[in-house]
Amino acid sequence: xxxxxxLLVHAYLDGELDPAAALQFDSxxxxxxxxxxxxxxxxxxxxxxxxxxxxxxxxxxxxxxIAAALDAVDAETMREPNWFARLxxxxxxxxQWFAGAISGVAAAAAVAIALVVLLPSDDDDRVVDxxxxxxxxxxxxxxxxxxxxxxxxxxxxxxxxxxxxxPPVFDFHAQGFDLEGGRTDVIDGRRVAxxxxxxxxxxxxxxxxxxxxxxxxxAAARAGYNLFMWPQRHLALCAVSDISxxxxxxxxxxxxxxxxxxxx
Amino acid sequence: MDEKRTxxxxxxxxxxxxxxxxxxxxxxNDTEADDVVQDAFLRAYRAFEGFRGGDARPWLFAIVRxxxxxxxxxxxxxxxxxxxxxxxxxxxxxxxxAGVLVAEGDDPEMALIRADTATALTGLLGGLxxxxxxxxxLREFEDLSYRDIATVIGAPIGTVMSRLARGRALMRARWLAxxxxxxxxxxx
Numbered sequence: 001x002x003x004x005x006x007l008l009v010h011a012y013l014d015g016e017l018d019p020a021a022a023l024q025f026d027s028x029x030x031x032x033x034x035x036x037x038x039x040x041x042x043x044x045x046x047x048x049x050x051x052x053x054x055x056x057x058x059x060x061x062x063x064x065x066i067a068a069a070l071d072a073v074d075a076e077t078m079r080e081p082n083w084f085a086r087l088x089x090x091x092x093x094x095x096q097w098f099a100g101a102i103s104g105v106a107a108a109a110a111v112a113i114a115l116v117v118l119l120p121s122d123d124d125d126r127v128v129d130x131x132x133x134x135x136x137x138x139x140x141x142x143x144x145x146x147x148x149x150x151x152x153x154x155x156x157x158x159x160x161x162x163x164x165x166x167p168p169v170f171d172f173h174a175q176g177f178d179l180e181g182g183r184t185d186v187i188d189g190r191r192v193a194x195x196x197x198x199x200x201x202x203x204x205x206x207x208x209x210x211x212x213x214x215x216x217x218x219a220a221a222r223a224g225y226n227l228f229m230w231p232q233r234h235l236a237l238c239a240v241s242d243i244s245x246x247x248x249x250x251x252x253x254x255x256x257x258x259x260x261x262x263x264x
Numbered sequence: 265m266d267e268k269r270t271x272x273x274x275x276x277x278x279x280x281x282x283x284x285x286x287x288x289x290x291x292x293n294d295t296e297a298d299d300v301v302q303d304a305f306l307r308a309y310r311a312f313e314g315f316r317g318g319d320a321r322p323w324l325f326a327i328v329r330x331x332x333x334x335x336x337x338x339x340x341x342x343x344x345x346x347x348x349x350x351x352x353x354x355x356x357x358x359x360x361x362a363g364v365l366v367a368e369g370d371d372p373e374m375a376l377i378r379a380d381t382a383t384a385l386t387g388l389l390g391g392l393x394x395x396x397x398x399x400x401x402l403r404e405f406e407d408l409s410y411r412d413i414a415t416v417i418g419a420p421i422g423t424v425m426s427r428l429a430r431g432r433a434l435m436r437a438r439w440l441a442x443x444x445x446x447x448x449x450x451x452x
Binding site: 006007009010011014016041042044045046048049050051052053054055056057058059062063065066069070073074 | 282381389428429433
């Protein structure tokens with residue numbers, strides 16, 4: 001004489017029945033010896049288990065291990081190449097050339113795309129080289145600044161007159177990055193705004209594009225200089241200096257926070 | 265990026281012990297539990313954008329469980345984890361009993377019996393097939409609702425209920441067998 005309600009004993013015991021169903025089951029219990037026995041057994045083992053509840057405590061070094069693993073993920077996402085995005089960017093900057101190639105000989109285009117897939121980083125590498133050179137060039141006498149001022153209200157309007165999209169101009173004195181001024185430069189055949197900071201005694205050039213597609217942050221090193229590139233809103237930015245990447249990231253975070261606060 | 269990290273740590277690190285405890289119950293091995301939890305936190309971090317808020321514990325538990333299953337499936341060809349009765353070793357020093365083992369007012373003899381019972385019961389639980397072990401641990405030790413358990417094991421609530429029923433029945437049967445065995449050997 002198997003009662004089809006014995007499973008409900010557990011939901012009843014665990015307080016998982018809604019009040020109406022619980023009441024209903026109450027009255028069923030009064031009449032069903034099988035469910036009464038099942039409830040008694042289930043309660044007994046439940047109580048015994050709860051009384052012997054054993055929870056294990058994580059060893060103290062596990063937190064550190066996890067933190068290190070998360071650090072690795074953070075670093076990885078900074079470096080992770082996104083081939084499709086790079087390919088898209090490559091094609092976008094050479095759209096006319098591609099259009100010609102495709103309308104000309106489809107096979108040639110296929111070969112060209114295959115080459116692009118195989119050699120996508122050359123394009124970025126060249127830009128990185130150019131940025132490092134531009135940084136070096138800026139350190140030569142009288143090359144660093146077109147406008148010299150630590151006042152955001154002086155530097156920002158100057159940029160407005162020079163380049164289409166205004167770069168974010170902030171004085172991050174509190175974060176250790178003093179605004180020195182700005183200039184314009186040419187990278188990859190394009191005009192680029194450069195906001196200049198000084199960190200201790202080191203010059204930091206912050207290159208800002210509005211028409212350069214960048215999909216992820218990355219760090220690179222050239223000739224003793226560190227570069228940290230990152231996208232923010234509609235802009236691509238690259239900080240170059242002989243300070244550590246960590247310090248460059250501090251500047252990046254300050255810029256992002258400044259832009260977020262100003263909502264541009 | 266750092267903002268995500270801060271948010272993640274603020275939400276998930278408080279559940280580290282709970283995650284470890286579940287992993288330890290699933291793997292029944294300290295080193296394995298360490299690795300499973302580290303895996304789980306990595307996966308959770310990568311998937312954090314997909315976390316829709318609410319209670320982080322069942323979400324994290326589900327990831328811990330999946331990590332364990334993945335590793336278990338991978339190691340299966342190699343050395344199979346024995347599913348037979350496996351009692352927790354008595355020198356298990358990092359095992360902490362959160363339940364009241366020694367109630368105030370217990371005389372020493374009574375306390376010993378209670379401690380014995382707890383050790384025997386948790387030993388039996390460790391020997392249960394994992395599908396019953398996990399629901400019992402989540403229910404009795406972690407106090408999860410049926411709905412949350414269903415989230416963790418990725419099964420309907422009906423399955424949670426039937427596994428709990430079967431798990432409790434198994435536990436009871438093995439407990440009775442153990443006490444009978446002890447009685448027949450003249451052990452108190």
